[in-house]
Amino acid sequence: MHTDDFETDTHNNESNNQPISRRKFFKKSAVSSVFASTLLSSGVTSDVTASENFHNLIDTNNCQFDALSNNFVYLNNGTEGSMPRCVISELQLSIEKWAADPTNSYESDTVFGKRQDSNRADVAQFFGVHRDNICLTDNTTMGLSFSLLGIDFKANDKVIISNQEHNAILSPLQMMQQRTGIQIITQAFPSVEKLKSMNSAQLIDHLFPNIDRLKNAKALCVSHVYPTTGVRLSLKLLRKKADELNIDYLIVDGAQSLGMLDLAGKNEHISHCDFYAGSGHKWLNGPPGTGLLYIKNKHIQPPEFYPVGSQRMFKYLNTGRNNPSKYPMAKALQVRGSSHTLGFHAMLGALHYVNQSGGFKTIERHILKLSKRVKTFIFENAPKSLISPNLEATLTSGLTVFYAFSWDKPKNIFTDKSTTEKVVAELLKHNVQIRSIGFDNNGQTHYALRVSTGYFNSDADLFTFQYALKNVLEKI
């Protein structure tokens, strides 16, 4: 242990918030009105007034997503977000401050320092939780690894997952399986066709029925929003299910939901989970290398849970069930040498941006409204190609996944990798960025197109996308 590595509680709520300038949401329309009549007459719909109320909530100066050029339609928040100007500026300013005073910045600065009490407290406020429920991380992968490698799994402990989990969940579980012999139970999603007629509760019951094989598992590890199909699982219903099955820990991969859904609202509140790992660099449009981990039990500690990756195990030596440590686990996980504290502060700026733009709920509404428009467009032109749920609101998200199809013969659907990637590449030639995604559909690997409608996207962006998609699909 470093003897000079002392701890002080340096939190000061007032000191860390640089004023964040007034901001504006949408970059200018990327489609000229010349296109409008052409699109309308070709089955491409426009509803440019649909988001007007949203526009009115936004301050009009200073903070735009202007790093994205005006004619680039970026529809891939699910991979990486952009950043609004005020977040970029905040990050640049932080780098300057750090470089001018590195030792103090790392050791003791209330905003940039390694303990992160201040940024953790401010981030926690956005979700109505305590500072010691929040650890700031590099990304979702780190948060899930901290959670899954930290739990004291024993041989034959059961862990339940679905067949659509990301490697960020699978990788640490595979490690635990090899090391300790945990049993991983994989439950399959229904086929895309079946899914279309289900609601949230039916899907969760289908995935995790109340059967003995699933009861008393140590953990249920699932995604809040699936990057493969865009399906959302309600956190409230997952909590209910975990309780019914008497499962110790509900661990949720929130990579695709922080900044998309209202994680402070009743149904999707992070506190339904025991561990919730999210990314700051996707839908929230914070800097790369940012994320958060929510830990419900502030006082969780060895021998139940170990602080993997931290420098604070010494805080739990000579402690135990009868003599617990008072050192919060989120704080222990935070102190891990030099990390991206400047980014964490700028991520806080992204949260403030959300707040000034009307809050999580408003952002969610905007994202889902745009997403609904994409889903409707695909459904109306090629009903069989749409994979993401469209009708059941509680299952939907800001991700729209659909198979490539032939525009003139929409029953011709393509599920292979090369056609799907070709469509993505051709769209990019029209300055439209989406992505392809592979997934397991009833035991077969299928590839599909994925559109993310982020909070900086506008109706005009969708108009451009629809026009470009039609153009590309006419030629495949």
Ligand SMILES: Cc1ncc(COP(=O)(O)O)c(C=O)c1O
């Ligand atoms: C469901 C899911 N989990 C985890 C990740 C990894 O996210 P991160 O880069 O924040 O670790 C992704 C990234 O696409 C994802 O979609």
